Each structure stands twice: as structure tokens, then as C-alpha cells.
Amino acid sequence: MEINEFRRAGHELVDWMADYLKDVERLPITPDVKPGDIRRSLPASPPQAAEPTEQLMNDFGRLILPGMTHWGHPGFFAYFPSNASPPSMLAEMLTAALGAQCMSWQTSPAATELEQVTMEWLRQMLALPEGFTGVIQDTSSTATLVALLTARERATGFAAAIHGLQGVERRLTVYTSRERHSSVDKAVRLAGYGIESLRLIDLDDAYAMRPDALEQAIQADIAQGLVPAVVVATTGTTGSTAIDPLRPIGEICRRHGIWLHVDASYAGTAAILPEKRWILDGVEFADSFVFNPHKWMLVNFDCSAYFVKDVDALLRTFSASPEYLRTAHDAEVANFRDWGIQLGRRFRALKLWWVIKSYGVEGLQAIIRRNCEWAESVAGWVRADSRFELMAPVPLGLVCFRLRAREGEDEAEVNERNRELLARVNATRQVYLSHTALDGRYTIRMAIGARATEFRHVREAWALIAATVE
Ligand code: PLP
Numbered sequence: 001m002e003i004n005e006f007r008r009a010g011h012e013l014v015d016w017m018a019d020y021l022k023d024v025e026r027l028p029i030t031p032d033v034k035p036g037d038i039r040r041s042l043p044a045s046p047p048q049a050a051e052p053t054e055q056l057m058n059d060f061g062r063l064i065l066p067g068m069t070h071w072g073h074p075g076f077f078a079y080f081p082s083n084a085s086p087p088s089m090l091a092e093m094l095t096a097a098l099g100a101q102c103m104s105w106q107t108s109p110a111a112t113e114l115e116q117v118t119m120e121w122l123r124q125m126l127a128l129p130e131g132f133t134g135v136i137q138d139t140s141s142t143a144t145l146v147a148l149l150t151a152r153e154r155a156t157g158f159a160a161a162i163h164g165l166q167g168v169e170r171r172l173t174v175y176t177s178r179e180r181h182s183s184v185d186k187a188v189r190l191a192g193y194g195i196e197s198l199r200l201i202d203l204d205d206a207y208a209m210r211p212d213a214l215e216q217a218i219q220a221d222i223a224q225g226l227v228p229a230v231v232v233a234t235t236g237t238t239g240s241t242a243i244d245p246l247r248p249i250g251e252i253c254r255r256h257g258i259w260l261h262v263d264a265s266y267a268g269t270a271a272i273l274p275e276k277r278w279i280l281d282g283v284e285f286a287d288s289f290v291f292n293p294h295k296w297m298l299v300n301f302d303c304s305a306y307f308v309k310d311v312d313a314l315l316r317t318f319s320a321s322p323e324y325l326r327t328a329h330d331a332e333v334a335n336f337r338d339w340g341i342q343l344g345r346r347f348r349a350l351k352l353w354w355v356i357k358s359y360g361v362e363g364l365q366a367i368i369r370r371n372c373e374w375a376e377s378v379a380g381w382v383r384a385d386s387r388f389e390l391m392a393p394v395p396l397g398l399v400c401f402r403l404r405a406r407e408g409e410d411e412a413e414v415n416e417r418n419r420e421l422l423a424r425v426n427a428t429r430q431v432y433l434s435h436t437a438l439d440g441r442y443t444i445r446m447a448i449g450a451r452a453t454e455f456r457h458v459r460e461a462w463a464l465i466a467a468t469v470e
Helices: 003-026 037-041 053-067 086-098 109-125 140-163 182-190 211-223 246-256 267-272 274-280 311-318 349-384 411-427 455-469
Strands: 133-137 172-177 198-201 227-234 259-263 288-291 304-308 388-390 398-403 434-438 441-447
Touching (some): 003 053, 037 053, 086 349, 109 133, 109 349, 133 140, 140 172, 140 227, 140 288, 140 304, 140 311, 172 182, 182 198, 198 211, 211 227, 211 246, 227 246, 246 259, 267 274, 267 288, 267 349, 304 311, 349 388, 349 398, 398 411, 411 434, 411 441
Parallel strands (some): 172 198, 172 227, 227 259
Antiparallel strands (some): 133 304
16 A cells, blocks of 8 residues: 555544544444354455455445444443543554564563553552552453463472472362353463362352352362462452452462462452442452453553562563574563563553543543442432342442342243343344343343443433333
8 A cells, every 4th residue: 555545544544433433322232143144245265456445445334344243332231341442542553553563672662661651550540569560461361371370380389399299280279259250260271270170169148259168168178188379369250240358368368378360350440449449458469460451441452451479470480582582681671572471462551551641540530430320320220120139239330130030930930031131122222231140040231331321321221121121
């Protein structure tokens, strides 16, 4: 593409993006497509001849856009928010233009140092302990895998040194709650612990991990000659934003020399609000901690903030310096390729920096605070309507509810009625909500936090739900 053509097409593209952001509300939030529809509409073989940008934009509008779910739609209440914001989009465009590989300090000095600075800003914003050092990972799933690999490295060395155990890696055990994210199970398998080493700890009434049950499980394993290695606690579970109590869990971990990893993927952002910092009470016990600015903090996917206490343990696990990557500065700089799995790294710190500067901490706080207040309003409407019941506490932006059982109705029938309600509400394509199962009970989840959502959209969504029940 010739550079003047790039300039012209780029301006048009930004105009398209601005119009999309302005008008996304008018689009159906989910596409009307069946599996295979999009694939069938595209040529099976690549074009031999070059196509002009006009043709590409035309095909995008005709073939791709109608098959998209609009995560930036103000009626998006499904899963957790995955926010794109205009400042983050601008920074992503610059990142694309720079096209830098940020694997070593030398390959992009500003990218490395901006990552160090922005991660320290985040540490302060969340009031994490001073000893924590941050690095950006692509996703929480990767960060949790990194944590489990580091913990395994430490546990094998540590246990072998203390006990002289042979084959200690086959005796390591991992603990997490029944409501953990599936990425924990994945990481346990990928990091070589073996899924049979995973202990799922029982929950309290609010779906949070019970420290007494954790202690019991650890004691039982020690009595069997096993070596408890890692606890993964969740601050804000995916199902219902339950908050595992980090302080008692951390005290147990400290007593037994167990690595504590905290998965605060969604909820971590809320700790920028002083009134929500209780969710991280006891985080000083953690060896590693992850949260996703790419969920609720308005930074485009992907950007996971991973913090560790012991940088050396991370480096011992991931360092690899073949001759062709060595530079004269290696002894005095951070080479982030040694802080995780991948070698090549995107310049993710730029969008993080852009977003924090563009909104300011106060601007971000106002948005998160508003989302939490709206969730409280929805919880109030659920409580006030005798047809519904609230399924879990609402500490943040997620409301879990369902239709109550009618007289004589069994669990399967209530589940079916709630499944049908959600299907009908989503079929309007004006809003999009998702579901989970809490204690085997089908539960509708309404996660408030899409950037474009205003209170009127929340009110309209609830009115739609209530009208659908009618
Ligand atoms: N952990 C929790 C608690 C989550 O809610 C999620 C996603 O919603 C994840 C991990 C996975 O996040 P990622 O997509 O960044 O891997």
C-alpha cells in the first residue's frame, strides 16, 4: 500500500470507528447467524490479485460486521466486561504503527521502561504492597500458568533440599475453591502437577473458599506424605464475584510454606476505590497476583497485570539467554522475555499508559464506582420483586439472580424456566446477559461495566427482563 493511500484510508477508517462507537447502540447486540454461515460466505481460497481498500471495507461491512457480537454495546451485560476505550484504541493504533518487538530492553528501551513505570502506577492505584513488582502478561490464564510453573520450580528445589525427597514433583498438591476459574485447572495440567493433584476446597454460604476446609485438606495431604505447593485464591469468582478471604488463607500458606497466587482477574480493578480495598485484605501474603486491566479498566484486550514478590524466582523459572539474544546491557536492565513464557512481546504498556493518563485515576474511579452503584440498584430491584431471588452477594458490578421456585416446582423445572427467560431476553438482541450454575442452580448473571453503558440502559434492561417474565 502506497503511503498516501494509507493516509487516506486511515482517516476514513478512524471516521468509521468514531461512527461505530457513536451508533453501536442501534445495532443488534448479537448476530443473527448459525454456525458455518460466515465461513460459507467467504471464498475458500485466497485472492490472487490485490484488492483495493474500498473493496476490503465493503467486504468488512457486508460479511464480517453482521457476524459480530458487539462487546462495546451499552446493553452488554454478559460474562465480564472486556472494555475497549477510545484512548486505548488510539494507543493500539500507535503500537501497530511502531510494530516493535518488546522482548528485551535493547529491542525497545522505552517499551520496557514504560512497562516498569505503568506497572508501578498500577501497584499504587490498587494499594498493593511495596515489595510487589509487575510485568504485563497477555492474559490471566497465562499469568496463572506462570505462577504455577514458578511455584513448582520453587517447591521442587525447596522440598528436595529439606526432605531429600525423590520424585517430589509427583507429590505436589494444589488447592483452589470449587468456584475457581477453569484456567486454574488448565494451568495445573500444563505445569505438570497432574489434575489428580488439584484439591477443590469447599465454599461458605457466599461461594468463597472456607479456610478451615483448606487447612483440613492440607493436613490430610501432609499425613499422606504429599507436599502442598500452591493455593490459588480468587478475588471475585467468575460465577458470582465471591471474595476468597486472603488473610486467613494467607496465614495458612505462610505456616505451611505454600505459594499463594491470587486471581483477581475481574475484581482487581475495583481496588482502585478506597472503599473497595477490603476485597484485597491480606494480599500481602500473596507470592503472586494477577488482574486484568483488559476487563474493567478500559484497556483493550489483551493486558494482564501480573505482580510477584520474588522476581528472582520468576527469572530462575523463565530465563533463557541464547547468544543471539545477549546484549551489553543485560546485567543492568529488565529483559521481559525472561519474565514469562513468550519471547516476542507486544507493546502493551502504551495503551495502559494512555488510558491512565487520559482518564486520570479519579476518572477511572468514578466509572468503577458508578458501575458498582448501578449493580446495587439492580440488586434492590431484584429484592423488591417477589418473583425473583438474589443468588449471591453483590460486592462489585455483577448481579446474580433467578426466578424463584413456584409452589411444587422441582429444581429442574426452575432451572428450565430461568433458562427460557434468559433465552427470550437475549433473543430480543437488545441486551446480552449470560448465566452460571451456583450450587447446581441455574443463575442469570448481569455484569455491569461496559464502557458505553449508562444508568438508563441498566433500567431498560431490567424493564425488559420484567416484561419478559410477564
Ligand atoms: N480468572 C477469572 C476469575 C476470570 O473471571 C477470568 C475470565 O473471566 C479468567 C481468570 C481468565 O481471564 P483471561 O481471559 O485473561 O485468561
